[in-house]
Amino acid sequence: MTKKPSEKSSGASKDPTRRRKVASGAGVPSAVAAKARPTTSDMVSVSLVVNNVHHSLALDPRTTLLDLLREHLDLTGTKKGCDQGQCGACTVLVDGRRINSCLTFAAMYDGAQITTIEGLARNGALHPLQQAFIDHDAFQCGYCTPGQICSAVGLLAEGRAKTADEIRELMSGNICRCGAYTNIVAAIQQAMGQS
Amino acid sequence: MAPYIGTATSRIDGIAKVTGAAKYAAEFNVPGLLHGSVVTSTIAKGRITRLDTSAAMRVKGVIDVLTHENRPPMADNDQAYKDDVAPPGSPFRPLYDDKIKFNLQPIALVVAETSEVARFAASLVTVEYEEVAHVTDIFAARDAAVPIKPPASPVGFTPPKARGQPNRALARAAVRHEGEYYVPIEHHNPMELYGATVIHESDGKLTVYDKTQGVQNVQRYLCGVFGMKPEGVRVLSPFVGGAFGSGLRPQFEAVLAVLAARALERSVRVVLTRPQMYALGYRPAMVQRIALGADADGTLDAIAHDAVTATSQFEEYFRQETGWSGLLYKCANAKYEHKLARLDLPTSCDMRAPSAPTALFALESAMDELAVALELDPLELRLRCYSERDQNHDRPFSSKALRECYRQGAEAFGWNKRNGAPRSMRDGSELVGWGMATGIWEALQMPITVRIALTANGSAEVACATSDIGTGTYTIMAQVAADMLGLPLENISIKLGDSTLPNSPVEGGSWIAASVSNGIATTVAAVRNELLELAKKVPNSPLANAAPDEVKLADGMIVDERDGSRSVSIADAMRHGGVERIEQEETTNPTADDSRARNTHSAVFAEVKIDEEIGVIRVTRVVSAIAGGRVLNTKTASSQILGSVVWGIGMALHEETLIDHKLGRVMNANIAEYHVPVNADVHDIKVIFVHEHDDSNPLGVKGLGEIGIIGVAPAIANAVYHATGKRVRDLPITLDKLHP
Numbered sequence: 010m011t012k013k014p015s016e017k018s019s020g021a022s023k024d025p026t027r028r029r030k031v032a033s034g035a036g037v038p039s040a041v042a043a044k045a046r047p048t049t050s051d052m053v054s055v056s057l058v059v060n061n062v063h064h065s066l067a068l069d070p071r072t073t074l075l076d077l078l079r080e081h082l083d084l085t086g087t088k089k090g091c092d093q094g095q096c097g098a099c100t101v102l103v104d105g106r107r108i109n110s111c112l113t114f115a116a117m118y119d120g121a122q123i124t125t126i127e128g129l130a131r132n133g134a135l136h137p138l139q140q141a142f143i144d145h146d147a148f149q150c151g152y153c154t155p156g157q158i159c160s161a162v163g164l165l166a167e168g169r170a171k172t173a174d175e176i177r178e179l180m181s182g183n184i185c186r187c188g189a190y191t192n193i194v195a196a197i198q199q200a201m202g203q204s
Numbered sequence: 205m206a207p208y209i210g211t212a213t214s215r216i217d218g219i220a221k222v223t224g225a226a227k228y229a230a231e232f233n234v235p236g237l238l239h240g241s242v243v244t245s246t247i248a249k250g251r252i253t254r255l256d257t258s259a260a261m262r263v264k265g266v267i268d269v270l271t272h273e274n275r276p277p278m279a280d281n282d283q284a285y286k287d288d289v290a291p292p293g294s295p296f297r298p299l300y301d302d303k304i305k306f307n308l309q310p311i312a313l314v315v316a317e318t319s320e321v322a323r324f325a326a327s328l329v330t331v332e333y334e335e336v337a338h339v340t341d342i343f344a345a346r347d348a349a350v351p352i353k354p355p356a357s358p359v360g361f362t363p364p365k366a367r368g369q370p371n372r373a374l375a376r377a378a379v380r381h382e383g384e385y386y387v388p389i390e391h392h393n394p395m396e397l398y399g400a401t402v403i404h405e406s407d408g409k410l411t412v413y414d415k416t417q418g419v420q421n422v423q424r425y426l427c428g429v430f431g432m433k434p435e436g437v438r439v440l441s442p443f444v445g446g447a448f449g450s451g452l453r454p455q456f457e458a459v460l461a462v463l464a465a466r467a468l469e470r471s472v473r474v475v476l477t478r479p480q481m482y483a484l485g486y487r488p489a490m491v492q493r494i495a496l497g498a499d500a501d502g503t504l505d506a507i508a509h510d511a512v513t514a515t516s517q518f519e520e521y522f523r524q525e526t527g528w529s530g531l532l533y534k535c536a537n538a539k540y541e542h543k544l545a546r547l548d549l550p551t552s553c554d555m556r557a558p559s560a561p562t563a564l565f566a567l568e569s570a571m572d573e574l575a576v577a578l579e580l581d582p583l584e585l586r587l588r589c590y591s592e593r594d595q596n597h598d599r600p601f602s603s604k605a606l607r608e609c610y611r612q613g614a615e616a617f618g619w620n621k622r623n624g625a626p627r628s629m630r631d632g633s634e635l636v637g638w639g640m641a642t643g644i645w646e647a648l649q650m651p652i653t654v655r656i657a658l659t660a661n662g663s664a665e666v667a668c669a670t671s672d673i674g675t676g677t678y679t680i681m682a683q684v685a686a687d688m689l690g691l692p693l694e695n696i697s698i699k700l701g702d703s704t705l706p707n708s709p710v711e712g713g714s715w716i717a718a719s720v721s722n723g724i725a726t727t728v729a730a731v732r733n734e735l736l737e738l739a740k741k742v743p744n745s746p747l748a749n750a751a752p753d754e755v756k757l758a759d760g761m762i763v764d765e766r767d768g769s770r771s772v773s774i775a776d777a778m779r780h781g782g783v784e785r786i787e788q789e790e791t792t793n794p795t796a797d798d799s800r801a802r803n804t805h806s807a808v809f810a811e812v813k814i815d816e817e818i819g820v821i822r823v824t825r826v827v828s829a830i831a832g833g834r835v836l837n838t839k840t841a842s843s844q845i846l847g848s849v850v851w852g853i854g855m856a857l858h859e860e861t862l863i864d865h866k867l868g869r870v871m872n873a874n875i876a877e878y879h880v881p882v883n884a885d886v887h888d889i890k891v892i893f894v895h896e897h898d899d900s901n902p903l904g905v906k907g908l909g910e911i912g913i914i915g916v917a918p919a920i921a922n923a924v925y926h927a928t929g930k931r932v933r934d935l936p937i938t939l940d941k942l943h944p
């Protein structure tokens with residue numbers, strides 16, 4: 010009845026004193042790097058509307074849409090969970106469509122209309138999805154929540170999800186490490202019933 | 205008495221969380237804030253021979269690059285780096301010297317005016333190393349593993365003593381099962397990136413917003429590391445975006461941010477990247493060997509549980525991996541052996557219910573295998589081995605409604621319709637498997653201090669330096685305070701996550717609900733006594749002769765419990781006494797009574813459906829029946845269990861930190877390749893709280909943050925066996941393991 014788990018290799022490195030030189034970061038060759046230094050003249054100007062407020066800014070072209078919101082506009086409701094397009098915490102609505110704001114540069118959104126979690130409530134009344142998330146306890150730590158709600162707003166607008174399984178599938182770009190999925194689906198169903 | 209306790213009250217911090225108003229550690233923006241980007245090692249072991257920061261320094265906007273060579277002074281002794289929950293050993297010191305102890309170790313901090321510049325400049329730092337041989341594979345280190353030593357720290361664990369004659373019992377057993385079970389390294393991966401914002405105040409004091417489960421632990425630690433006075437550092441974490449144990453010990457983002465803030469006398473934020481968070485703690489990889497011996501009638505006669513668990517080269521982290529098996533089932537003969545394998549990795553650490561989900565994956569898989577060997581229903585086997593006593597310490601349980609968990613869970617699941625034969629149940633092209641397992645965890649309570657300030661207009665502020673990591677602490681504190689003060693919930697405000705508040709232990713071990721709710725009860729009693737004294741002085745007071753324990757606070761009144769018509773309104777009592785505000789602060793210590801074991805229990809039933817050709821596994825149904833004492837809030841408690849079940853699904857099917865042992869480096873240091881469950885992985889989960897009365901503390905609270913994960917992975921593994929006839933003993937159960 011006894012069985013060993015699959016073989017694991019023993020991988021201690023053999024050569025005890027190898028010397029090597031490595032770039033520790035993203036591996037940008039230094040020659041390229043030196044040239045790539047930004048100066049003020051490298052700034053790009055961007056005009057966009059966020060939650061119905063118009064902004065014109067001069068930005069480092071490397072600024073992601075997420076960092077524009079969090080660092081420059083102090084709209085920290087949009088969250089950074091990975092900064093590499095894997096978690097959905099940074100989901101915002103661009104012209105009504107849901108996107109991962111960490112995975113795109115702010116400079117690409119000149120003239121766009123952006124809606125973040127801070128822009129969903131109207132005249133002090135919560136958006137039906139916000140209320141449904143509270144009613145169903147569709148969050149715990151709350152860190153994925155703005156992304157989940159913005160994603161759900163986009164989902165409802167897309168009109169593709171009808172069943173619980175379809176909601177689950179189409180909400181799978183938004184990770185919730187607290188594991189509130191059961192309640193997230195229930196909250197979205199409640200909001201769907203209202204719309 | 206309780207309009208709030210025990211109800212499905214929505215979170216009081218819900219609006220802040222759904223509107224984006226809740227601020228987490230890296231979200232406090234102040235003018236002139238600098239941004240730190242961490243440079244990490246690319247070797248697992250050795251030393252830095254050259255660190256060239258000149259290219260980084262030349263980038264416009266870079267303020268400084270801090271390394272071990274130019275950093276300001278830090279403490280030079282281990283004691284200074286010991287935090288409240290540090291294991292024995294020599295804690296890691298960030299940016300301390302040229303030594304590399306693990307891959308992804310922080311070795312430099314680039315500080316710049318913007319995060320873009322800091323990140324870019326960090327990519328220009330070049331490093332040369334002298335590398336020495338490393339080992340990161342537990343299978344390579346297991347032969348050299350050494351037995352754990354009895355605890356040298358207050359949070360350590362002493363393994364139970366062997367009992368009876370386990371060797372002889374195993375030899376004579378009518379039916380025997382022996383198996384080896386493997387659980388890989390798992391990482392917490394809370395959604396929020398680890399980050400700290402350090403605000404350098406004009407008077408030189410530091411305000412530190414840090415991602416942590418214990419603000420006072422971080423404050424004490426920072427004072428130790430930097431030789432600062434407690435008044436000079438205030439640590440806050442009003443909201444924590446998940447932690448699951450990773451924030452129990454202070455992490456290096458706080459050290460680096462404070463280091464830079466002190467060196468530059470500026471406010472600094474340091475946020476780790478997702479890959480860098482794989483250099484924080486993790487659930488240790490472990491290899492466990494279980495041997496069970498039973499009589500032909502299915503009663504257990506012998507248990508042997510051996511574990512080898514992983515730790516770093518510099519600290520000895522372990523928990524009670526081997527302590528659960530002799531506690532859970534009735535068995536006269538038992539023995540344990542727990543060894544530590546030292547790896548060139550960061551120190552392993554607590555992760556949701558440390559030791560129990562892993563130990564019980566082994567034990568409950570083995571019990572399922574024993575049931576197969578005995579040709580007995582797995583639930584029936586558990587009932588035959590049911591233990592009414594903690595045999596490890598020969599004492600009764602304070603309460604144990606596990607039998608009721610089995611009964612209600614089985615009924616809700618429909619367990620009696622199970623055909624015991626493997627591969628006997630189908631749904632179209634899918635094989636259907638039903639499995640079950642038991643869970644057990646501790647019901648702990650810790651010393652805690654709570655302050656309550658009540659104003660004559662009937663509102664109260666309740667303060668304690670605990671944290672709410674998503675568990676619902678804000679809400680249960682408000683519910684308990686509202687009920688006991690006899691005030692509406694909206695009149696209660698909660699202050700937590702601030703090191704200047706009354707003392708709290710770190711938020712872990714599922715102990716905060718029991719600790720803080722009973723802590724509130726103690727302080728409310730002091731408030732009540734003060735109010736009664738005032739009420740007695742009101743002319744013709746109907747409470748003139750009442751004793752403190754004869755009155756309660758209800759509906760804004762001080763009321764004689766024996767005669768509800770005798771009462772004085774709180775507002776009148778305070779106004780008459782000329783008091784605007786009553787403030788009381790009390791410390792509550794848990795009972796020192798060791799004569800009873802205090803545990804929570806669960807029964808988990810799982811259904812899997814497996815595509816027969818491809819082997820894709822779906823967990824279609826889970827029923828989790830919990831015996832966890834009094835439930836303070838059915839809504840948030842249910843969420844705790846639902847979330848834990850999701851964790852169990854991840855542990856069973858998805859989660860595994862993969863290391864390239866040649867490089868000693870994590871290969872999947874992100875949350876796309878380290879798989880965590882997503883919405884589509886989660887189907888029908890039903891949570892049942894069985895009634896359980898416990899008098900270990902006045903409120904009867906046991907804590908629910910961890911019991912829900914325990915037992916889920918083995919229930920799923922057992923269901924996979926039932927569906928396919930294939931026993932997988934190493935997690936996660938990926939589809940390749942189901943193919944011959």
Ligand code: FES
Nearest residue numbers: 092094096097111
């Ligand atoms: S932060 Fe954008 S997807 Fe994770």
Ligand code: FES
Nearest residue numbers: 149151185186187
């Ligand atoms: S609520 Fe914590 S990650 Fe979703």
